[in-house]
Amino acid sequence: MTNHFGDVVGHSKAILMIGANSAVANPIGFKHFLQAKDRNNAKLIVVDPVYTKSAAKADHYLRIRTGTDVAFIYGLLHIIFKNGWEDKEFIDSRVYGMDEIREEAKKWTPEETQNVTGIPAEKIIQLATLLAKTKPTTVVWALGITQHSTGTSNTRILPILQLVLGNMGKKGGGTNIIRGHDNVQGSTDMCCLADSLSGYYGLGEASWRYYAKAWGVDFDWLQKRFHSPKWMHEKGFSLAKWWQGVLQEEKTYSSSPIRALWVQGTGITSMAQTAKVQEALDKLDLLVVAEPFVNEAAVITSKTDNIYILPVCTQFETEGSVTATNRSSQWRSKVVDPLYESKTDHDVMFEFAKKFGFYDEYVKAMKMDIVDGEPKVVKDSFIWPDDAANELARTIKTIGLGGWTAKRLREHQENWHLFDPLTLKGSGKMKGQYYGLPWPCWDTKHPGSPILYDVTTPVSKGGMGFRNRFGLEHEGVSQLPDERVTVKGSKIKGGYPEITKDNIEKVLGITLTKEEKIKIGANWKVDFSGIIQEKCNEAEVCVYGNAKARAKVWTFPDPIPKHREPIHSPRHDLVQKYPTYEDQKNNFRVDVRFKSEQTAQDWSKEFPTMLVTMRVVNLSGAGMLERTSKYLSHITPEMFANINPELAADYGIRNGDMMWLHSPQGTKIKVKAIYSHSVTPDRICLPYNFAGVMQGVDMSANYPEGTKPYTIGESSNTITNYGFDIITQIPEFNAGLCKIERA
Structure with a gap:
């Protein structure tokens, strides 16, 4: 945002x-x-x-x-x-x-x-x-x-x-x-992904060495945690296709098949290809689910042993910061102590680290601070979550979390009434700050940045140009703007590159002392000393540069965006004119079908109806939490699909009848037909917030005693068509086809 x-x-x-x-x-x-x-x-x-x-x-x-x-x-x-x-x-x-x-x-x-x-x-x-x-x-x-x-x-x-x-x-x-859940932006910023480190740092050796230093651990020790050094720099399996790493049905690029799965903080059934997920779960040697409510990963599997469900606390039983959709951080206080035998997420991970022998290394960074320009251990113990927040503030510079200390975030929570909800500006003791310190918040004196790329505002007040990430020129054309794009108050007129140890003196027109040259990091992203940030602050210069936005991304399969028909297109006549990509090799350790799947047949002949997913206001994700509420479940007591009466009539389906929906992958789900004119006769629409039934089979018996939700149903993702983004591998949830049959 x-x-x-x-x-x-x-x-x-x-x-x-x-x-x-x-x-x-x-x-x-x-x-x-x-x-x-x-x-x-x-x-x-x-x-x-x-x-x-x-x-x-x-x-x-x-x-x-x-x-x-x-x-x-x-x-x-x-x-x-x-x-x-x-x-x-x-x-x-x-x-x-x-x-x-x-x-x-x-x-x-x-x-x-x-x-x-x-x-x-x-x-x-x-x-x-x-x-x-x-x-x-x-x-x-x-x-x-x-x-x-x-x-x-x-x-x-x-x-x-x-x-x-x-x-x-x-x-x-x-x-x-717009983010749909609490702290989705925060989890994204921490890069809970398989292709980068926290803060969007890459998987290159320089990034790993930076983090090793930030964590106070030896790089060689860290490298030996991997099967071999090369895997340190390779993407892992994605959440979308981890199951392929288990089933090994197609070629994978990994050291071994996946044999164990640890699920914590995500709904497995909110991913596509649920039938493949079920197959993979059945084949695993070990499945661990750490959730406040029973994750359907433990329910849809036919495994009868080596499944462990760990009761993890809710958000009301823990404390710390979350990041809102607009990049603002909000401190969240604990309401009650953990109930019964449940543990917080971090305590579960601490116990895991102790069991596998790396607890001291795991928590060491929370005992550290910057001393004379270097991260060093300064105390024997840590305070959770304050020291974790401070660790992030001094480490994650790529998006500017330097100002997000626990002290500042707590002050914002305690004084939220002093901030204007329209401008986010503070008043009284919070004057000169924006609520939640929206990143980038470069240091503890920075107010936060409510609007990105605003050159009419000084850097010290939240302004900046576009980031210089892709070099200084491409095909002989400068990637830096001229003096027309000068950030207000900046010492530098026009554009400039991101600031590094090698160019800081030339770009800023300064001379570093001998001591500063010894302490300064290679670039602003890895500079523990803070010297680059300090010198840029003095010149009203943004550490990441001031460049042009690029409409052309020459490193992508499509340098400029192109229309390409969905993998399973309802318009086979357009497939040849606007084809999808060539099949992809080794992205997140798996091959992915594109053109071969799209052109295998005219999918629209056998599957003539478009398939669209939706949310319902009372359920989120896979609905694991809300469907355990009697009152929320009463609003949507069963899985359904909205269908236009004209389309329903073609199949002899009346309002409230059950119907089968079949996918090109050979999977099917049984749902209630609900007449609706919100959809046209060429498509149906169904929520993705249900689980507990698989292709007509009730899996209720797999719920541990007392944990079955008030309502269960088929997962729409059982029939989500095959298809994944060429870069991120996110599934093609919203452009599929299906076949309707009266049940």
């Missing part, structure tokens, strides 16, 4: 919501959009394949065919460029690679865009006109954009639209990606 909800209320004149249904998935956030409508007469535009509760409040609703978001945005850009409505000054001064976007947009006439997306040409023209003439506009999205085989391209084309319109780095503008 480049901006924040209060900023939308305070400044946005239009809100383009695409791939999101915030009225259901994030109702508190949606409240702000409604306030913007009331306060600013902001126009709410909702683009969704289903007429959602958010669409019901929209000024403009556009029904899109799933998997065609890139085509839709190019259709808007076609109109904008054709009429000269783009922000020419912004593009010329702050963007690289827009010429290729402009060329691609020429192909997407309103007629072709209508043909691909299903949105009428006149609505495309109307919306393009509205966006071009309404400033500032913010763009909002969620999982409906990311969960596609082209999810990476989707998440690139939307910021490109905002760059074209000049809405980036502006109040009321930006791209605001």
Whole structure:
């Protein structure tokens, strides 16, 4: 989220919501959009394949065919460029690679865009006109954009639209990606993933050596924790396809098959290919589930031994910081002590570390601080969670967590009433700070950054340019802006590179002392001494540089975003014109099918109905927690699918009848048909918040005594079609096909 909800209320004149249904998935956030409508007469535009509760409040609703978001945005850009409505000054001064976007947009006439997306040409023209003439506009999205085989391209084309319109780095503008759960942003920032270290540090040796130093452990010791040194630098299996590492049905690239699975803090049944997940669970030697409620991973398996369920505390029984969707941190206090024999997440991990003999190394960093420019042990014990928060603050520099000390975060919690909800500005004793210190918050004197890439604000007050991450030039073209893009108050006019030990004197025009040269780190991301940050603060310079945004990513399979039909497309006539990618080798240690799967047959002949997933407001994730509530379960007492009466009639299905839904993978689920005109006769829509039934088989007997939820049901992910993003490997949840059969 480049901006924040209060900023939308305070400044946005239009809100383009695409791939999101915030009225259901994030109702508190949606409240702000409604306030913007009331306060600013902001126009709410909702683009969704289903007429959602958010669409019901929209000024403009556009029904899109799933998997065609890139085509839709190019259709808007076609109109904008054709009429000269783009922000020419912004593009010329702050963007690289827009010429290729402009060329691609020429192909997407309103007629072709209508043909691909299903949105009428006149609505495309109307919306393009509205966006071009309404400033500032913010763009909002969620999982409906990311969960596609082209999810990476989707998440690139939307910021490109905002760059074209000049809405980036502006109040009321930006791209605001809405998180659906508490601390999703925090878990992302800590990189609970298989391809990077915490804080988005890569898997290269330099990053590992930095963390070894931060943790106070020997690099060689750390390296020996791996089967062999090379695995230290390789991606692990992703959450989406870990099961392939167990089943070994296709070639994998690992030292051995996965034999044990530890599940903590995630819903396994919220991932795609649930039938494959079940097969993998059955084949494991060991399954451990550490959750407050029984995770369905322990229920859908047919294993009868070596399954352990550890009762882990809820959020009310522990303390620490969480990160909100707008990058603000919030300290959360413990309400009650852990109940019965349950333990907190960190205590479980501490016991694990003790059992396997690395507890001292595991907690050592919490006993450390920076002394004379180096991390050193300064005490014999640690205080949880304060010392953990302080460890993160002094270590994670890539996104600027330097100011997130436990002391500051506690002060924000204790004085939340002194912050303005629209601007996030503090008053009284909190004056000069923004609530939650939205990152980057470079050091303990920095106020936080409520709006990213704002060059009209000094760096010391939360301003910055675009980050310099991709070198100083590409194909002879400078990646740095000229003096037109000077961050307010900066000593340097125009653009500059990220600051390193080698260039700091030249870039800032300073001379380091002999002592400073000894202490300073190789670059700002690994500089424990803080010298780079200190010198940049004095010059009002952002440590990560001031560069152009790049619309062209030359290291990606698609340097500029391209429309590619979903793996299982309902429009086989478009597959040849807009094919998916070639099959992929060794991404997250597995091969992934793209073109071979898409062209294996005309999937739409046997599976003619589009499959769309949705959330319901009373359930989250796999619904593990909420379905244990009698009252929340009463709202949605059983799994269902919304189906248009016309489509239902084709199969002799009446409202309330049971029906089978079959997938191209040969899986099926049995659900109740609920008549709804929110979906058109070419698609159905169903929630993904149920589990406990697998392909018609009730798994209730597998719940430990007293743990069965009030309601169980089929998981929609049992029939989620095969398909994964080319970069992130996130499943293609939202662009599949199915076949309907009356039960």
